[in-house]
Amino acid sequence: MTNTGASDARDRDTDGRARNARPRDGLGRPLPYGAEGVPRQAEGVVRTPDRTVAEAQALLAAGKPFHAHEVFEDAWKSGPRAERALWRGLAQLAVGLTHAARGNAVGGARLLRRGAGAVAAWEQERREDRPYGLDLAGLTRWARELAERVERGAEQGAGPVDPVAEAPRLGWEEVR
Template sequence: MTTPRDRNPQGRAENARPRDGLGRPLPHGSAGVERVEARDRTAGEALDEAQDFLDREMPFHAHEVLEEQWKAAAPEEIALWQGLAQLAVGLTHQRRGNPRGACSVTARGAQAVSGYAEDPPHGIDAAGLLVWAHDLVDTPEGDVPVPRLRG
């Protein structure tokens, strides 16, 4: 007999198990951290919320905010938001002790963000993020600070 899958209000499969600060599932009934609320955000709101999660060492949650923004972005900004989400995933892997995953995802995210380095929208510090990404890739097992999304 299979166990019924957790479903969200729209009926889609969604794991309802609580999660830790790095997004890892915890046993049912555990006290996890807050979940990211799915909602429409302006670019500024998404960047502020993602930065708050990063500052609280919750890069998985920052990734969820940035990924939601990427899926709603105008075509000319899709790669930017995807790259920002990948940078947060790279930090998640680094914090989870997976240097190989951290390097590969961070490098992909940096490549995407680099296309916006000349004229980054929304006050995004693309140049600073690229320096941060290269630092993480160069020393994935080192003491890497959280990135600053805006200057």
């Protein structure tokens, strides 16, 4: 990717599509060109569901929910149609945690609830509560509880949440 540094120039990939090549921090916020950021997740990677869950869990545990969101987004976009709502819901949970960790309580709570609703609806429709070892009921409960705490914290003037301390455990045996 290239960037001329001019304010109207856009980063483009080899096919000419706009891509932001700015480095990002662990929560996905863009940093100035030349700053040292964290490695970004490659886009459009097709993973097995088990690999998706494992990579997302590792990123969540490392305090990188934005990057976990991108892993879930790849599964959402490349997975079987019948599972897309599940992966989209999980991506919303991760980006909800991202917003809460960035200090955006309103957006964080909204996305946590939206993701929880999507995951719960998928579980209820499919009557499958542990696909790929995921504890969907536990994740739904975690997201709704965190959304409540984020909103209460915002009302009391609390700052952003700690993404490591608040990261969910995705697996059945591991969910808090």
